[in-house]
Amino acid sequence: MKARHPLFATVIAFCLGLGQASLAKDTQILVQSTTSTQNSGLYDYLLPLYESATGHKVIVVAVGTGKALRNGRNCNADALLIHSTADEIAFVEDGFGLYRADVMYNDFVIVGPKSDPAQIGDTTTIDEAFHALYNEKTFFASRGDNSGTHKKELRLWQSVNLNPQPSSGTWYLETGSGMGATLNLAVEKQAYTLTDRGTWIAFANKQTHEILFEDDAALFNQYGVIPVSQAACPKAKEGEAKRFADWLTSAAGQKAIGAFNVKGQRLFQPNAK
Numbered sequence: 001m002k003a004r005h006p007l008f009a010t011v012i013a014f015c016l017g018l019g020q021a022s023l024a025k026d027t028q029i030l031v032q033s034t035t036s037t038q039n040s041g042l043y044d045y046l047l048p049l050y051e052s053a054t055g056h057k058v059i060v061v062a063v064g065t066g067k068a069l070r071n072g073r074n075c076n077a078d079a080l081l082i083h084s085t086a087d088e089i090a091f092v093e094d095g096f097g098l099y100r101a102d103v104m105y106n107d108f109v110i111v112g113p114k115s116d117p118a119q120i121g122d123t124t125t126i127d128e129a130f131h132a133l134y135n136e137k138t139f140f141a142s143r144g145d146n147s148g149t150h151k152k153e154l155r156l157w158q159s160v161n162l163n164p165q166p167s168s169g170t171w172y173l174e175t176g177s178g179m180g181a182t183l184n185l186a187v188e189k190q191a192y193t194l195t196d197r198g199t200w201i202a203f204a205n206k207q208t209h210e211i212l213f214e215d216d217a218a219l220f221n222q223y224g225v226i227p228v229s230q231a232a233c234p235k236a237k238e239g240e241a242k243r244f245a246d247w248l249t250s251a252a253g254q255k256a257i258g259a260f261n262v263k264g265q266r267l268f269q270p271n272a273k
Contacts, residue, residue, distance in 0.1 A: 027056040029078035029240045032071045034148050035178035037081060037223070038062035040198040040267050045260050050247055056240060064178060066146030072096055072226070075233035079241040080226040081248075083148040083196075088224045097226035098238065103248050104257050104268040105222045108152060110213040111183070111200060112192035120192070126216040127160045134162045137171040139191030143182050144174030148221075153194045156218065183209075196221050198267035223268070225249070248272070 037043060038060060047058050063071065065082040072080050073096055081103070082088060088100045110120060110129060118136035120129040133140055134157075142164075143150040157164060164172040173191060175182045179199045186193040187207050195203075200211065225248050227241035247253045249272035257270040 026237075027240055029056070029058055029237050029244060030076070031058055031060050031079045031081055031244070032068035032077040033060050033062045033081045034065045034068065034083050034223070035062045035180070036083070036149065036196045036199045039178065039180045040196075040202045041262060042198070042257075042260055042268065046256055049256050050244065050253070053252065054243065054247065056243065058244060062178070064143070064145050064147030064149075065151070066148075072228055075228070075235065077228050077233075078237045079228060079244055081223065082226075083221055083223045084151050085222050085224060087151070088226055091226060096229060096232045098229050098242065100224045100226045101245060101249050102271055102273055103223050103225050104254075104270050104272075105220065106197045106268050107214070107221050108149070108194055108219040109197050109200060109211045110192055110194055111186065111209050112212045113190045114208045114210050116212050118192065121212045123213065126156060126213065126218045129213045130156055130160050130162065133192060134160075134164060137167070139171055139173055139186075139189045140164065141173045141175060141182050141186040141189065141191040141193040143179065144168075144176045145178070147178075149179060149194060149196060152219075152221070156194070159218070198262075201265050201267055202262045222271075 043060050051057055065084045068080050068082050069087055069091055071077055072091060091097045092100050117138045118132045120132050123129045123132055142153055168174050173185065173189065175185055179195055180203065182193055183195060183203050184205055187205055187209050225245045227238060227245050228236040230236050230238040254270035254272055257268055258266065260267060
């Protein structure tokens, strides 16, 4: 049998390489995400497990829930992993998502300087805490970015019929940034801020800041996953997005989420139904 020319073998190898690269690209999905899951380190831990189990790659764009939803409506996503349930349901009802599924939860906390000038550590309800913050008018850092955390903060102000936004730029500091940047500003300005617990646990620049209010039912923080619908976004990789959502909510995915911890503390509680 006549031996193949080396050039022929090289061409075949090159074509096989292109085919494998094309296949990898075909199964790669883009997930628009809240920044809290990114800042906590969850994706650095979780995605290699998913990729090892399925051979499929996930690219995460962490922009905050509000922008993630806008990007999804602009068809710049295959799936969303965010934390604003009412907005997630609306996204699905408007035809952009196939469905939403609970994945995990944690809670929000208020952090601030250990000296606690507004004395929110002495309050017993979140309503009392927000009244104290408003009345004392010590610095409060708001994300101001339409993220899930920002939406929660605004709802908490609204629930006590208070509006700090006319004081923006004085004691009420709107950063327009992610949770990590907002926490850094809060530490720099000796300000209070609302943050999800997972990001706070992973945050390295605490200095004299600590949790001053926690454990109120109103601070519950649910995360959900949504595969984007091809009916609304024809280029969405619906099948691969469903595979990712299925894995997150499967026994294996839920076990992996529950095992993730920082400094011995679990950051997210799995609760897929």
